Amino acid sequence: MKRLLPLIALAAFAAPVSADNWPQWRGPKFDGHSAEKGLPAEWSGEKNVVWKLKMPGIGACTPVVWGDNVFVTSVDGDDVVVLCVGTDGKEKWKEKLSNTGAKRYKNPSGADVSDASPSCATDGKHVWASASNGAVACFTVAGKQVWTADLNKYGKGKIAIAFGSHWTPVLYKGTLYFQVMHRNAQMLVALEAATGKELWKVERPGYSKGESPDVYASATIWEGKDGAAQLIAHGNDFTTGHKLTDGTELWRVMELNPGEKKSGAWRFVSNVLTTPDLIVVPSCKNGPLVALDPAAAKGDITPENKAELWRITPTPDVVAPVRVGDTIYLCQHGPFLAVDAKTGKQLYRENVAKGYHWSNMVVADGKIYTSSQDGVTTVIEAGSTFKKIATNTLPDKLFGTPALADGRIYIRGYGYLWAIGTK
Numbered sequence: 405m406k407r408l409l410p411l412i413a414l415a416a417f418a419a420p421v422s423a424d425n426w427p428q429w430r431g432p433k434f435d436g437h438s439a440e441k442g443l444p445a446e447w448s449g450e451k452n453v454v455w456k457l458k459m460p461g462i463g464a465c466t467p468v469v470w471g472d473n474v475f476v477t478s479v480d481g482d483d484v485v486v487l488c489v490g491t492d493g494k495e496k497w498k499e500k501l502s503n504t505g506a507k508r509y510k511n512p513s514g515a516d517v518s519d520a521s522p523s524c525a526t527d528g529k530h531v532w533a534s535a536s537n538g539a540v541a542c543f544t545v546a547g548k549q550v551w552t553a554d555l556n557k558y559g560k561g562k563i564a565i566a567f568g569s570h571w572t573p574v575l576y577k578g579t580l581y582f583q584v585m586h587r588n589a590q591m592l593v594a595l596e597a598a599t600g601k602e603l604w605k606v607e608r609p610g611y612s613k614g615e616s617p618d619v620y621a622s623a624t625i626w627e628g629k630d631g632a633a634q635l636i637a638h639g640n641d642f643t644t645g646h647k648l649t650d651g652t653e654l655w656r657v658m659e660l661n662p663g664e665k666k667s668g669a670w671r672f673v674s675n676v677l678t679t680p681d682l683i684v685v686p687s688c689k690n691g692p693l694v695a696l697d698p699a700a701a702k703g704d705i706t707p708e709n710k711a712e713l714w715r716i717t718p719t720p721d722v723v724a725p726v727r728v729g730d731t732i733y734l735c736q737h738g739p740f741l742a743v744d745a746k747t748g749k750q751l752y753r754e755n756v757a758k759g760y761h762w763s764n765m766v767v768a769d770g771k772i773y774t775s776s777q778d779g780v781t782t783v784i785e786a787g788s789t790f791k792k793i794a795t796n797t798l799p800d801k802l803f804g805t806p807a808l809a810d811g812r813i814y815i816r817g818y819g820y821l822w823a824i825g826t827k
Contacts, residue, residue, distance in 0.1 A: 424438055424439050424440075425469055425470045425471070425526075425528070425809055426438065426466075426467070426468055426469040426470075426807040426808060426809040426814075427468055427525060427526050427527065427528075427575070428466075428468055428523065428524075428525040428526070428572070428574065428575055429465070429523035429525075429622075429764075429805055430624065430724075430764070430805075431766070431807075431808070433627070434574070434624050434626075434627075435677060435678060435679060435726065435727065436677075436724065436726045436764060436765055436766045436767055436805075437726070437767045438766065438767070438768040438808035438809070440768045440769060440808045440809070440811065441768070442811065443769060443771070443808060443811065443812075443825070444813070444824060444825060444826060445771060445783045445793045445794045446794045446796055447796045447813075447824045448797060448798070449797075449798055452825060452826060453823070453824060454493070454812065454823040454824065454825045454826075455492070455822075455823050456493070456820040456821065456822045457493050457494075457495065457821045458819065458820055459476075459478050459487075459816075459817075459818075459819060459820060459821060460478050460479070460480040460481075460485065460487075460498075461478050461479030461480050461518075461520070462478070462516060462518045462520070462801075462818040463476060463477055463478040463479060463518050463520035463804065463816055463818070464517070464518045464520065464521040464762070464803035464804045464816070464818075465520055465521060465522060465523040465524065465804050466523040466764075466804045466805040466806070467523075467804070467806075467807040467814040467815075467816050467821065468523060468524045468525060468526050468807060469491075469807050469809035469810070470526045470527075470545070471528060472492075473488055473489075473490065473491070473526075474488070474489045474490070474491060474807075474814055474821070475488055475489075475526055475531045475533075476524070476816050476821060477501065477520040477522070477523075477524060477533055477535070478520050479518055479519055479520050480498075482503055482505055483501070483502065483503050483504065484500075484502050484503075484504050484520045484535040484536070484539070485499060485500055485501055486498070486499050486501050486524065486531065486533045486541070486543060488531070488545070488547060489821060491810065491812070491823070496547070497547035498547075499543060499547050499549065501533050501535050501539055501541050502537055502539030502541075504519040504535055504536060504537045504539075511567065511760075512760070513759075513760040515777060515801060515803075517568065518536070518818075519535055519536040519537070519568060520535065520536070521536055521568065521569075522534040522535065522569070522570055522571060522572040522573070522622075523572045523805075525573050525574070525575040525580070526545070526575075527575065527597075529544070529545060530542055530543065530544055530545065530550065530598070531543050531545060532573050532575065532597065534555070534569075534571065534572070534573055534582075536568030536569050537556075537563065537568070538554055538555035538556045538563045538569055538584075539553075539554060539555075540552065540553040540554070540573065540582075540600075541553075542597070542598075542600060550598075550600075551599060551600035552600070553595065553600045555571075555582060558584045558589050558591045558593055559584065559586070559588045559589020559591060560588045560589065561588035561589075562588065563584075563586050563588070564586050564588050565586040565587065565617075565618045565619075565620075566615075567618075569584075569586065571583055571584065571585075571619075571622050571623070572622040574622065574623050574625055574635075575597060576625045578596070578597050578598065579594050579595070579596065579597055580594070580595045580597045581594050581623050581625075581635050581648075582594075582595070582623065583608070583619065583621075583622065583623040583637045583638070583639060585608070585610075585617065585619035585639040585640055586618060586619065587618070590608050590609055590610055590612065590617065590640055591606065591607055592605065592606050592608050592623065592635065592637055592651050593605045594648075594651065604650050604651050605651070606646075606651035606652075606653075608637055608644065608646075608653070609640075610639065610640020610642055611640060611641045611661065611666050612640060613670075614666075614667065614668020614669060614670055615668060615670050615671040616640045616641050616661065616668075616671060617640055618671040619638075619639030619640060619671065619672050620671065620672065621638045621639055621673060621674065621675045621676075622638075622675060623635055623636060623637050623638070624638075624676055624678055625678065626645065626678040626683060626698055627678070628680050628698060628699070629681070633648055634646060634647065634654065634698075635647075635648055635651070636676050636678060636683070638672055638675060638676045638685070639672050640672075642656050642657060642660065643656070643657040643676055643685045643694075644656045654701070654702065655701040655702050655703060655704075655705055655711070656703070656704055656705065657685050657694055657705045657712075658704050658705060659692070659706055659707070660685070660687040660691060660692060660694070661691065662691060662692070667689070669689065670688060670689065670691075671688060672686075672688055673688060673722045674686035674687075674688065674719065674721060674722050674723060674724050674725075675724040675764070676724070677724055677725040677727060677732070678698075679727055680698075681697070681698070681699070682697070682713070682727070682745060683695070683698050683701070684727070684732055686719040686720050686721075686724065686725060687719045688719065689721060690717060690718040690719070690721075691717065691718070691719050692715050692716065692717050692719060693715070693716050693717065693718070693725070693748075694712060694714075694715045695713045695714050695732075695745070695748060696711045696712050696713060697710075697711050697713055698711075713746070713748070714747060714748030715748070716743065716750075718736075719734075720734045720735055720736050721736060721737070722737075722761060722762055723735040723736070723762075723765060723774065724764045724765070726765045726766075726767050726772065727745060728770070728772070728786040729745075729786070730744065730746060731743070731744065731745060731751065731786065731787070732744075732745050733772055733784075735756070735774045736761070737759065737760050737761050738755050738756065738757070738759070739753055739754070739756075740753070740754050740756045740774065740782075741754075742788065742790070751788050751789070752788075752789060752790045754792075756774060756776075756782040756784070756792070757774075757776045757778070757780035757781075757795060758776070759776040759777055759778045759780070760776060760777040761774060761776050761777070762777055762802075762803045763775040763776075763803060763805050764805040765805075766805060766806050766807075766808055767786070770785060771783055771784070771785060771786065772784045772785075772786055773806060773813070775802045775805075775806065776802065777801055777802060777803065778797075778801070778802075779797050779798040779800045779801060779802050779817065780795060780797050781796045781797075781798075781802070782794075782796075783796065798815065798817060798822060799819075800815075800817030800818060800820055800822070801817060801818040802815060802817055803818070804816040804817075811825050811826070812824060812825040813825065
């Protein structure tokens with residue numbers, strides 16, 4: 405036994421660090437974080453590319469990863485499809501999600517906006533996917549369709565939104581939650597994940613003026629240290645917290661759309677950051693960024709409410725905030741900011757890659773990854789002072805958020821699914 409002990413210890417050091425799957429677009433804890441260690445900080449179209457797989461069409465989803473399966477959606481002709489790709493880079497199956505007619509929308513950068521923008525979610529047994537036209541489907545991880553649903557049934561008419569729906573389903577303890585927010589609906593919906601059965605639906609009103617009903621953000625989950633949890637909705641000028649059991653509204657962040665008359669050029673894209681002791685609420689178009697104490701959140705939350713900890717400007721317009729320790733990081737279309745999580749005081753403002761940033765940031769092992777549309781990912785060291793580690797370029801368009809799992813960075817470009825890692 406004494407002779408075996410050194411070998412056991414050596415094997416322990418040699419074994420890979422245990423890490424999370426990436427089961428949905430914001431990661432295992434809905435905050436962009438991964439427990440991965442030793443991920444590469446540098447890559448190119450050839451360097452540290454384990455494999456790349458040609459996609460059948462464009463797509464802006466985040467890959468979701470469970471075990472040796474990677475799930476993405478894609479435009480394929482006139483359809484949106486769900487693909488299962490092995491971690492060896494080989495396609496396992498492809499199934500039709502919906503016929504969307506392959507509509508094309510131009511975003512402000514001039515690039516096509518994809519019908520395959522919402523991301524999947526998986527629990528390792530099933531995978532759930534949705535498309536820009538409101539189609540939802542559940543498949544087994546082997547590719548067998550289990551059920552389908554249509555989000556157009558909620559509200560007063562078909563989905564009416566400028567760039568198609570981008571609402572990613574949030575999976576939590578056997579339930580799928582959606583925020584269905586467009587010109588004809590302002591609702592929250594809960595479906596039983598295994599069957600697609602409707603559990604509840606509630607109206608979630610807003611100002612509904614100008615662009616405000618056009619909501620591209622997705623619902624998320626807040627989890628407290630004591631096991632408490634809430635559904636967080638973000639759209640139509642407000643952020644709201646809700647009971648998971650029936651959708652009852654618990655609190656509402658006010659005054660995100662400034663001015664008495666309310667701006668008509670107002671729509672939410674950036675998503676809420678949730679951590680056990682802090683919720684950070686972005687708005688849009690140089691509006692406010694609000695931090696609140698979830699333990700004290702109740703009723704209407706304004707600067708006079710004790711639940712509101714700080715309120716600063718400007719907000720990120722598209723990219724969701726991330727938190728590392730006592731620092732909140734914000735990425736705009738080039739400017740990158742760090743603020744103190746307790747006070748909102750700006751620690752620094754620097755520039756990263758120029759160009760439009762649609763992809764959300766991810767964090768692992770003290771490094772923050774933020775990507776631009778032009779295929780450029782900047783890697784930044786977490787801390788109260790700015791330190792750029794690397795700038796990496798792929799020959800692809802990047803709209804989806806990277807996924808971090810099993811020693812890899814999976815990036816869904818418009819042309820390819822990339823696996824970045826060491827050989």
